[in-house]
Amino acid sequence: MSAVLDSLRSAWTEASPTLPGDGARRARALEEFLAAGLPTVREEDWKYTSLKRLDNRTATLPVMPDATAGGALAERLGVQGLDGPRLVFVNGHFVPSASDAGDTRLEIGSLGAALAAGFPHDRLGSVIDLQRYRFAQLNAALFADGAVVRAPRGVVEPRPVYLLFLTLGDEDALPIVQPRIWIEAEAGAELTVIEHHTGERGDALSNVVTEAVAHDNSRITHFRVQEQAPAHIHIAGLNIRLERDARVHSHNIDFGGGLVRNDLHARLVAPGAELTLDGLYFTGGTQHVDNHTRVDHLAPQTRSTEDYRGVLDGQSRAVFNGKVLVAEDAQKIEAHQSNPNLLLNRRCEVDTKPELEIYADDVKCSHGATVGQLDTTALFYLRSRGIDADTARSLLTFAFANDVIGRIGVEPLRERLAAQVLGRLPEGESIRELT
Amino acid sequence: MLKISNLHATIDGKEILRGLDLEVRAGEVHAIMGPNGSGKSTLAQVLAGRDTYEVTGGSVEYLGHDLLELEPEERARKGVFLAFQYPVEIPGVNNVYMLKAALNARLKAAGDEEMDAMAFMKLVREKMKLMQMDPSFLHRAVNEGFSGGEKKRNEILQMAVLEPKLAVLDETDSGLDIDALKVVAEGVNSLRSPDRAMVLVTHYQRLLDYIEPDYVHVLSGGRIVRSGDKSLALELEARGYDWLQPEAVNA
Ligand SMILES: Nc1ncnc2c1ncn2[C@@H]1O[C@H](COP(=O)(O)OP(=O)(O)OP(=O)(O)O)[C@@H](O)[C@H]1O
Numbered sequence: 189m190s191a192v193l194d195s196l197r198s199a200w201t202e203a204s205p206t207l208p209g210d211g212a213r214r215a216r217a218l219e220e221f222l223a224a225g226l227p228t229v230r231e232e233d234w235k236y237t238s239l240k241r242l243d244n245r246t247a248t249l250p251v252m253p254d255a256t257a258g259g260a261l262a263e264r265l266g267v268q269g270l271d272g273p274r275l276v277f278v279n280g281h282f283v284p285s286a287s288d289a290g291d292t293r294l295e296i297g298s299l300g301a302a303l304a305a306g307f308p309h310d311r312l313g314s315v316i317d318l319q320r321y322r323f324a325q326l327n328a329a330l331f332a333d334g335a336v337v338r339a340p341r342g343v344v345e346p347r348p349v350y351l352l353f354l355t356l357g358d359e360d361a362l363p364i365v366q367p368r369i370w371i372e373a374e375a376g377a378e379l380t381v382i383e384h385h386t387g388e389r390g391d392a393l394s395n396v397v398t399e400a401v402a403h404d405n406s407r408i409t410h411f412r413v414q415e416q417a418p419a420h421i422h423i424a425g426l427n428i429r430l431e432r433d434a435r436v437h438s439h440n441i442d443f444g445g446g447l448v449r450n451d452l453h454a455r456l457v458a459p460g461a462e463l464t465l466d467g468l469y470f471t472g473g474t475q476h477v478d479n480h481t482r483v484d485h486l487a488p489q490t491r492s493t494e495d496y497r498g499v500l501d502g503q504s505r506a507v508f509n510g511k512v513l514v515a516e517d518a519q520k521i522e523a524h525q526s527n528p529n530l531l532l533n534r535r536c537e538v539d540t541k542p543e544l545e546i547y548a549d550d551v552k553c554s555h556g557a558t559v560g561q562l563d564t565t566a567l568f569y570l571r572s573r574g575i576d577a578d579t580a581r582s583l584l585t586f587a588f589a590n591d592v593i594g595r596i597g598v599e600p601l602r603e604r605l606a607a608q609v610l611g612r613l614p615e616g617e618s619i620r621e622l623t
Numbered sequence: 624m625l626k627i628s629n630l631h632a633t634i635d636g637k638e639i640l641r642g643l644d645l646e647v648r649a650g651e652v653h654a655i656m657g658p659n660g661s662g663k664s665t666l667a668q669v670l671a672g673r674d675t676y677e678v679t680g681g682s683v684e685y686l687g688h689d690l691l692e693l694e695p696e697e698r699a700r701k702g703v704f705l706a707f708q709y710p711v712e713i714p715g716v717n718n719v720y721m722l723k724a725a726l727n728a729r730l731k732a733a734g735d736e737e738m739d740a741m742a743f744m745k746l747v748r749e750k751m752k753l754m755q756m757d758p759s760f761l762h763r764a765v766n767e768g769f770s771g772g773e774k775k776r777n778e779i780l781q782m783a784v785l786e787p788k789l790a791v792l793d794e795t796d797s798g799l800d801i802d803a804l805k806v807v808a809e810g811v812n813s814l815r816s817p818d819r820a821m822v823l824v825t826h827y828q829r830l831l832d833y834i835e836p837d838y839v840h841v842l843s844g845g846r847i848v849r850s851g852d853k854s855l856a857l858e859l860e861a862r863g864y865d866w867l868q869p870e871a872v873n874a
């Protein structure tokens with residue numbers, strides 16, 4: 189067994205007495221994960237993303253910084269100006285003093301507290317295809333805490349619930365942080381959740397697992413915003429189930445991290461379900477960002493629209509694999525997917541692959557993936573009006589990314605992300621008003 | 624103001640301009656006509672600095688500068704303006720803010736004070752009225768989803784705001800209905816002044832009824848093969864291009 193797996197076992201032995209929930213369940217999950225081992229590039233799903241750099245690392249349990257430091261960090265790195273409830277976690281541990289569940293009719297709290305109060309442990313994992321998604325087992329074994337956000341039947345909460353996950357890395361060891369998130373909108377309910385993963389310093393591995401269930405006629409808007417430090421390894425699984433007439437809009441934004449892997453798996457299980465997937469990755473340096481999305485249309489009259497876009501700079505690398513499955517008898521389906529990529533220089537690389545598996549005949553499906561540079565005609569047009577070349581390039585790059593950012597309805601978040609894109613572009617600050 | 628001497632230009636190794644000479648003085652309006660594919664747009668794009676064309680010989684002097692040495696944005700800031708035959712759609716970039724950035728870049732380069740948002744909006748609204756453009760175009764992305772005629776009007780709006788010294792209009796009249804043509808002509812005429820010059824590329828005499836040129840040239844086979852006054856345009860309308868140097872026309 190590799191060093192990292194050994195260290196995971198020791199970490200578990202050390203931590204298990206203090207972990208909330210059903211210990212036997214956790215133990216089983218650990219054994220299953222260790223038996224399967226880390227994925228390798230020989231597996232089709234991991235062909236372009238190597239975890240070899242993990243092999244000889246020593247995974248450790250993250251230290252919990254004191255609450256005051258956590259609060260200060262939240263102020264510094266968090267999204268400001270949000271008016272809803274907020275839960276803050278540092279290295280996977282809940283920081284009550286920096287959190288405010290606010291005054292809402294939602295059920296919001298730390299997962300640890302929820303499990304202690306009787307939240308059924310076996311509900312966790314019920315939305316996940318565990319065979320396919322191994323890292324969920326590791327999370328199931330070792331999660332220290334996380335969040336539960338539930339909207340009871342008919343409750344409509346327009347203010348976003350802000351879940352801030354801060355990670356502090358380490359220079360030598362590899363702290364592993366494993367937040368676990370449960371989101372649920374009961375029939376007719378509406379809620380918005382922002383999952384924000386950010387941090388600083390050195391290395392860390394985060395393995396986030398989110399499950400979201402949208403019951404009949406409910407709406408969930410979900411944001412996953414990842415701005416981890418450059419050395420960070422970030423693995424995230426987002427698992428969604430949509431029931432009759434449910435609507436889910438997921439926004440998946442990756443700006444940070446050194447090695448990032450997202451597995452999004454959505455299942456539309458009843459007629460009328462409608463899913464929108466927006467994604468944006470903006471990479472530079474030697475970043476590697478891999479998005480695997482999978483949408484299963486398991487019932488007739490369901491719709492999905494996916495727009496994942498990438499802007500790549502430096503020597504970065506991106507992978508996109510978008511699978512759409514339409515089950516037999518799932519007629520009158522619409523599924524649209526696009527993955528345009530903008531390469532800002534010739535040293536970056538994208539591997540993009542749509543995968544359609546369609547077993548029904550009355551379906552409307554489309555997909556399109558492109559990898560290209562900025563439109564030289566548009567560049568020339570702007571320059572011919574007196575706009576300098578750098579500004580023109582930045583403007584077109586921003587407009588490309590802003591297609592996704594512009595669809596973000598939560599203003600402080602949208603503004604922050606737009607500002608971050610601009611911050612990475614030459615002359616960025618002067619072009620904000622041009623768009 | 625503009626002196627083009629023996630200009631040669633190629634695209635993808637194919638020679639399009641083959642020794643073109645043209646001189647334009649301040650205050651003048653020149654019309655350039657000529658068969659499809661003769662190199663009119665090539666000339667216009669080369670003057671604006673499009674780098675897909677390679678200039679392989681000759682020179683272009685503009686207000687004492689070697690124009691060919693300047694970047695496209697430097698040319699624009701020194702007062703060169705090209706109204707595109709096919710204006711480019713730029714999704715996600717706001718029409719009016721693009722124009723503001725363009726104007727301010729020009730003012731800044733000239734050492735003048737940049738215009739604030741209020742003054743600028745007032746100016747644009749005025750010019751839009753002149754161009755009979757609906758204010759909703761303020762908020763749209765550059766040319767995105769504009770009809771052919773709307774795009775052409777938008778080009779002239781940009782010109783009216785930027786007040787260039789040398790305007791090159793590449794078939795701005797094509798695709799315009801009669802009313803739009805009058806509006807565009809009015810926009811152009813309002814800019815006519817002793818210190819500005821214009822080069823109109825057109826296929827139709829019709830435009831020249833509204834904007835009277837001082838000179839008319841025929842560009843054919845990459846060269847100016849005939850120059851005259853406005854009566855030349857009438858003659859071309861009546862006789863076509865065939866009677867002019869057939870070997871050049873067919874080259
Ligand atoms: N990339 C290219 N490779 C080869 N030939 C090209 C290329 N681009 C343009 N040309 C050719 O250059 C010639 C001149 O084109 P240009 O657009 O300047 O003509 P024009 O006089 O403006 O014609 P029109 O009246 O139709 O607008 C044409 O024959 C055109 O096919």
Ligand SMILES: [Mg+2]
Pocket residue numbers: 663664665708793794
């Ligand atoms: Mg042309």
